[in-house]
Amino acid sequence: MADPTPVIDDLRAEGEELDLLVAELGPEGWALATPAPGWTVAHQIAHLAWTDHSSLLAVTDQAAFSREVEKALAAPGDFVDNGAEEGAGKPPGRLLAYWRAGREDLADALRAAPEGARFPWYGPPMSAASMATARLMETWAHGLDIADALGVTRTPTDRLRHIVRLGVRTRDFAFGVHGLTPPFEEFRIELTAPSGELWIYGPEDAASGKVTGPALDFCLLVTQRSHRTDLALTAEGDDADRWLDIAQAFAGPPGEGRAPKGPDQ
CATH class of the missing domain: 1.20.120.450 (dinb family like domain)
Incomplete structure (x- = not known):
């Protein structure tokens, strides 16, 4: 436990x-x-x-x-x-x-x-x-909205590890809430923490897909605080690519997400 x-x-x-x-x-x-x-x-x-x-x-x-x-x-x-x-x-x-x-x-x-x-x-x-993990996720995500309103940039910390773990664990939920059948096998997920540490989930030889990139970007994705196109996340495999389009770590119906900012913002 x-x-x-x-x-x-x-x-x-x-x-x-x-x-x-x-x-x-x-x-x-x-x-x-x-x-x-x-x-x-x-x-x-x-x-x-x-x-x-x-x-x-x-x-x-x-x-x-x-x-x-x-x-x-x-x-x-x-x-x-x-x-x-x-x-x-x-x-x-x-x-x-x-x-x-x-x-x-x-x-x-x-x-x-x-x-x-x-x-x-x-x-x-x-x-x-x-x-506690769910409350931390919401506190962080709503805190980002507040920081945006105040014109403040928050420095990410390795507290993001909890949101990353939640985002990984809710993969199948994200597929299900969109009416899709989740992949049977785990993805390989390799994310770089704010401290520079590498956070790894899933088997090294995962055949179903792989996701890599900054842990901050992954947290922004699964809390739907940024559009995928504004993030430095890479997916290998069709199922992993689809997941990055629909990922959400919060309960409830599919979120509307945020519009892409584009290269000039």
């Missing part, structure tokens, strides 16, 4: 780094538009706070979480946006405090979770390590 401590520690660090971007913003900063259509900086933080709260319920109060699932089923196309909209309407100071408290409470609950425990979610049940 995977020890969740390293990813929980990295989740905390990711949240603290994003916190530094928004802590001193005035009302005009919170109102800035981000690349997600209709979402401001406030919406992005509100969404993170909302999902942290849902995750905390899943870990500590499964009856209350079941009621949240019923709400989601009643409005499947709107419940995420509704949660972000409600949170974004709070004064920035209150929203920031709510997000801080929620992410701290979730980290504590995940650390205290019994070994081997699995928690309900909107998709399949998750372990503490899986839940």
Whole structure:
């Protein structure tokens, strides 16, 4: 059973780094538009706070979480946006405090979770390590949108290893959510970490395909924060090439992704 401590520690660090971007913003900063259509900086933080709260319920109060699932089923196309909209309407100071408290409470609950425990979610049940990984992925991805709105370039770290692993593990999900049959065999995946380390997945002699490139670009792809044509990822084999067109590490229906920026941007 995977020890969740390293990813929980990295989740905390990711949240603290994003916190530094928004802590001193005035009302005009919170109102800035981000690349997600209709979402401001406030919406992005509100969404993170909302999902942290849902995750905390899943870990500590499964009856209350079941009621949240019923709400989601009643409005499947709107419940995420509704949660972000409600949170974004709070004064920035209150929203920031709510997000801080929620992410701290979730980290504590995940650390205290019994070994081997699995928690309900909107998709399949998750372990503490899986839940922390999903929260880190979202914190990083929504943090990118916020950084873009603020005109800030974030320095990638090897915390990306968790998102890479999640992106690799969700390969078959990405095929399935597009109505495609996943390849039977694993791909060979070789990605260069921000530190220069090589992260490798899959057998060396994989016949079904191979993906290579920077780990940062792979994370941008599977979180759909950049279009494939703007990334330095290479696919060998038809199945691997198709995967790079549809990859997503997050639950739910196929994401719309981002439009290509082109060579001049």
